[in-house]
Each structure stands twice: as structure tokens, then as C-alpha cells.
Amino acid sequence: MHLPAPSPPMRGFxxxxxxxxxxxxxxxxxxxxxxxxDAGIPRMPEVETLPAQKSAAGLPAGKP
Amino acid sequence: xxxxxxxxxxxxFKAGAxxxxxxxxxxxxxxxxxxxxxxxxxxxxxxxxEAEASRARWKSGAPLSPIDxxxxxxxxxxxxxxYPTTNGTKFLMDKVPKDAALVARLRAAGAVxxxxxxxxxxxxxxxxxxxxxxxxxxxxxxxxxxxxxxxxSAVAVASGxxxxxxxxxxxxxxxIPAALNGLVGLKPTFGAVxxxxxxxxxxxxxxxxxxxxxxxxxTLLFEALAQVKxxxxxxxxxxxxxTDFFEGAEPFxxxxxxxxxxxxxxxxxxxxxxxxxxxxAVEFVIVGTDASALMAGLLKQxxxxxxxxxxxxxxxxxxxxxxxxxxxxxxxxxxRRELDSLLETHDLLIGPATGKVAPKLHPTSRRSGxxxxxxxxxxxxxxxxxxxxxxxxITVPCVPKDSSALPVGLQLIGRHGDEARxxxxxxxxxxxxxxxxxxxxxxx
Numbered sequence: 001m002h003l004p005a006p007s008p009p010m011r012g013f014x015x016x017x018x019x020x021x022x023x024x025x026x027x028x029x030x031x032x033x034x035x036x037x038d039a040g041i042p043r044m045p046e047v048e049t050l051p052a053q054k055s056a057a058g059l060p061a062g063k064p
Numbered sequence: 065x066x067x068x069x070x071x072x073x074x075x076x077f078k079a080g081a082x083x084x085x086x087x088x089x090x091x092x093x094x095x096x097x098x099x100x101x102x103x104x105x106x107x108x109x110x111x112x113x114e115a116e117a118s119r120a121r122w123k124s125g126a127p128l129s130p131i132d133x134x135x136x137x138x139x140x141x142x143x144x145x146x147y148p149t150t151n152g153t154k155f156l157m158d159k160v161p162k163d164a165a166l167v168a169r170l171r172a173a174g175a176v177x178x179x180x181x182x183x184x185x186x187x188x189x190x191x192x193x194x195x196x197x198x199x200x201x202x203x204x205x206x207x208x209x210x211x212x213x214x215x216x217s218a219v220a221v222a223s224g225x226x227x228x229x230x231x232x233x234x235x236x237x238x239x240i241p242a243a244l245n246g247l248v249g250l251k252p253t254f255g256a257v258x259x260x261x262x263x264x265x266x267x268x269x270x271x272x273x274x275x276x277x278x279x280x281x282x283t284l285l286f287e288a289l290a291q292v293k294x295x296x297x298x299x300x301x302x303x304x305x306x307t308d309f310f311e312g313a314e315p316f317x318x319x320x321x322x323x324x325x326x327x328x329x330x331x332x333x334x335x336x337x338x339x340x341x342x343x344x345a346v347e348f349v350i351v352g353t354d355a356s357a358l359m360a361g362l363l364k365q366x367x368x369x370x371x372x373x374x375x376x377x378x379x380x381x382x383x384x385x386x387x388x389x390x391x392x393x394x395x396x397x398x399x400r401r402e403l404d405s406l407l408e409t410h411d412l413l414i415g416p417a418t419g420k421v422a423p424k425l426h427p428t429s430r431r432s433g434x435x436x437x438x439x440x441x442x443x444x445x446x447x448x449x450x451x452x453x454x455x456x457x458i459t460v461p462c463v464p465k466d467s468s469a470l471p472v473g474l475q476l477i478g479r480h481g482d483e484a485r486x487x488x489x490x491x492x493x494x495x496x497x498x499x500x501x502x503x504x505x506x507x508x
Contacts, residue, residue, distance in 0.1 A: 011426055
């Protein structure tokens, strides 16, 4: 399985701090650059959508 | 233990050796004795009246179903009329007016819902750590996580409080706590069990399913939840090992699952799932975008009341863009095609239910919650695919009966709608491995 890059656990004061930082959109977006990279989101392979299978579960694909 | 299982209780009711009123009284007393283990959030009043009605039905030889009179617990994201659905939070305290559809089905089958169980806040992580209500205690080792997000449901069953429970699963939240507590956990096909009245984490990854001691118990509950009849004479058919699912898992987990599969089914072919191997990234994007959208109002109104981990995940999810989401949706569709294609030539696919045994819980995390993406992905990377594709998936305990090791779950994935074969293969594993009792036990 493609697992995220190892990163230190967040708990206690550090987790509280991150929860505050991510409430500010600009700071959140900066942190998200690292989170996306660690999770491998930019490296996800491109997969073509077939007309008959727009949803994995047979439902309309969700939108953010 | 066996006296508390669903099918054992049902047989005892039928034989007149036990009755629903006594069974409920024992469950209540077990819950009282184990209350410090934080599995239960709400005790449901009025269950005694239902148990008395069930006793009368059994006495007259007219039970509503095999689960008539069996005391059950449900996760606290599932509506039970007259009680709050906290969804693991400390602020969602309004009583709901109506039972969830699945609760109505269980009650129509005669089941006695007597308590609601603890969970990870919003079901947003697979650890079960809850800083608001306390973290349910893993009866195999209190220093380890119970698994989640249906933590209280699994702990209530594993520690002898309830014969079985209902959990929900958007990324492994039935199967992970079941596996870490030595239980059977079934995530049915997407849509097989209604989710009306169940608080949603996502738009179309959420499933509800049973957590139980035995495969037969899970079968009985699934029949009531999905209103279907399972063919118990079905053979497991052709199986294969999903090699990607073993990559990154602990050696003990790999050996235990492979040995159990080999003992039950002999030598098996190995197949690869290169797209499903990306499940962690896809799940992160879909859960992040869906949950942040569905809970935007709650986040705005209650940010300071949320656990720091839930708040962080929702806020990060809100920053993911449409491009990430579209790519994840396309990859998800590819994963579905990949599994469907493998299931054209094989009836069932096998892998571990978690990549590791229950990890230790840091003392600070009990108070603050935690966000540990390394542990999270190693636990749950292998449960994500079946949520993303909607295929039925079960975990069944696979540590040998005479071992004192922590529980490990073997996962089986089948074709859409083919729960019967998934359950048949799980029964074959169970027959080779048997049940093990945790050291901490409140059952009577």
C-alpha cells in the first residue's frame, strides 16, 4: 500500500497549536502543502473515467 | 462468553433455559460493573418493557425472529428515539424524535436496544480516542487503543457487556475495532443496510454493520438489518490473496493472516491491486472534502467545543480543492473496476483487516486526543478500499486459540451483494481458529 511519509504524532500542546493554525486559511493552506505531499496526493495516478462508471459506488460522485 | 452470543442466547430462549428479561438484567449489571471502561454513553430506558414483551412471545412459541429479545447496543451516531445522537461530541445533546431505519428494523425483529456506545468524535479517526467522554478501554490491554471509530461498540461486546453491537464504517470503523478486540465485524455492500437516521461522515462511504462474537451472530444481525436471508450452505469458492494489502503490515500480522488463510483454504494464488494501493490518499481527499462540507455549520458554531484532532482534520479538509477531489473520484472509480475485475475470476479476496495490532495509547492522548497519520494509515490503509468501492468486507479473528497474542483480523472482500459467500469463508476461518476470551471481562 502507498502509505504517507512518516511524520511525528501530534498530541497535547502541539495538536492544540495545529488546530489553531489551521483555522487561519492562509496558514492552513501552507500546512496543507506538506500534508498533501506527505499523503501522496500529488502522486496519485491519473485514471480515466469511463462514461458508464462516473461513481465508484454507483452514485453521483460527491463534490467538496 | 458463548452464553452471551446472539445465537447462543437465541437457542437458550427457544429451549426455555433463559429468557429476554434475565438476559437484559445481566447486560445491565455487566454495563454497571464495567462503566469505568467507557464503552457505554447512554442507557436506554424502557428496554425492560420490550424484554417482557419478547419473553411472552418466546413463551407462546411466536418469536418475531431469531434475535427476538437479544439485548443489543448501537453506536452513538445512530438515532434512537428519545435520546441524543452525540456523534462522539460533547455538544450535540438534543434528543431525537425518531429511530434510525436500522434501529426500527432491529426492533421489528424483536431486538432490545439497551444502550448507546462511545465512539471517536464524528467517526473521523480509527483510534477511538475520545477526550470528551473518555476512551473506551481495550479489554485485551488497557494501555492500547480500542480501535475506532466504533470503539464503544466493540469494547461492549469484547468485555462481555453486550452480546453484539451495531457500528458504522466509512473507512474501517466497524472492522478495525472488531479486529483489535478479537471480534467479527461486517461492513456490508454499500446500500444494503439503510443509513437514514445515521449521522454521516461522508456522502457515500458510510455503511452500518454488526460487531459480534461469531460469524453466525453477525449473519443473524445482517439478516435483520438488510432484511435478507443468507444461504448458510454456500461454499466459499475460489479465493486469492491481495498481496498489496500485506505490504507495510507488521510481520506478526502478515504471518498470522497468511497462516490462517492457508489452514482454512490451502495454497492460494496471489493477485495485485495497484490502484487500491492508493486508497489512503483517496480516502483522505474524499473524507476531508465531504466531512468539511457536511460539518461546515458545526465547525463554525462549535469549533472550540471540538476535539483538536477533529477540528484540525475538518479545517484541513476544507482547504482541499476541486482538482484533488476530481482526481480522487476518478481513481476511486478505477479502484472499483479493479476489484470487480479480480472478482470475475475469484469469488473472494483476502488480506489483513489492519496493518498492525492495537498500538499503545500515549497518556497525553487520552486528554488531548491525537493525530498520528503514520499510525492511522498503517492501521486503516487496508480497510479503506472496500469503503471506496462499496464491496462487502468482513474481519474475522485469526490468532490461534491457544495463543496469548493480541488479536489480529483477517479481512475478506466479496462481490457486491454477495455477503453469503463472504460469511461462508469467514465461517471456514472461524472453524480453524475458534474464539478467544480477553483478560478483562464483565459478562455474567
